[in-house]
Amino acid sequence: MGREMIKLVLFDFDGVIADSNSSHVDVTRRVLKMIGSGRDISDQEIYEHFGKEYRVVLRELLGSECSEEKLAVASSLQQELLHSDSFFRGIVLFPGVRDFLSILRGKGVWLAVATGNDRCFIDKAVDVLGLDGFFDLILSSDDVSRSKPAPDMVLKAVDFFAVSLDEVLFVGDSRNDVLAAKSAGVKSVVVLTGILDREEALRLDPDFIIDDVSGIEGII
Secondary structure: OOHHHOOEEEEOOEOOOEEOHHHHHHHHHHHHHHOOOOOOOOHHHHHOOOOOOHHHHHHHHHHHHOOHHHHHHHHHHHHHHHOOHHHHHOOEEOOOHHHHHHHHHHOOOEEEEEOOOOHHHHHHHHHHOOOOOOOOEEEOHHHOOOOOOOOHHHHHHHHHHOOOHHHEEEEEOOHHHHHHHHHHOOEEEEEOOOOOOHHHHHHHOOOEEEOOHHHHHHOO
């Protein structure tokens, strides 16, 4: 694959750029406990929904317990916990991420984020983690009508940069990231710093599997 073929690298955020997945699981569990959910939910079940808009995650995890009233309370609690200073104190960048993003920018590659988090969260995360100026575009769940696994975010980024589908890599750590990439028709990359191990990643049949984001350099 020639280097000139990839013009845009699109990143999921949690588990790819930031080591934050366990913090999101903790918030989800705390919210379900606070609203009195009786469901015994495994980490794996929560992981299956990663990449989706948070309200959708809560609705699907609540299942038959869900009502509009309970969902509204759960969403409000989730927002309070997720946007708290204590949450952001618990997340960090993966080692070398900032330097590697600088390398990609130096190569003239466009960099973007496509996250299931809301705009308020991702803007604060970028600021707290010192990533201002690294990304040419940041897309959140507030920017599309359908979040991952729908292809909307990916296609919106493709349109924004006016690139062709074969010039794009979408780097994620979850099933929904891979599904979004495949639905959009761009190359999918699974990074193993998130929720998938190599065996699980292989079953999703992405175009590439890498240990961490620095592996992108070997692709482009």
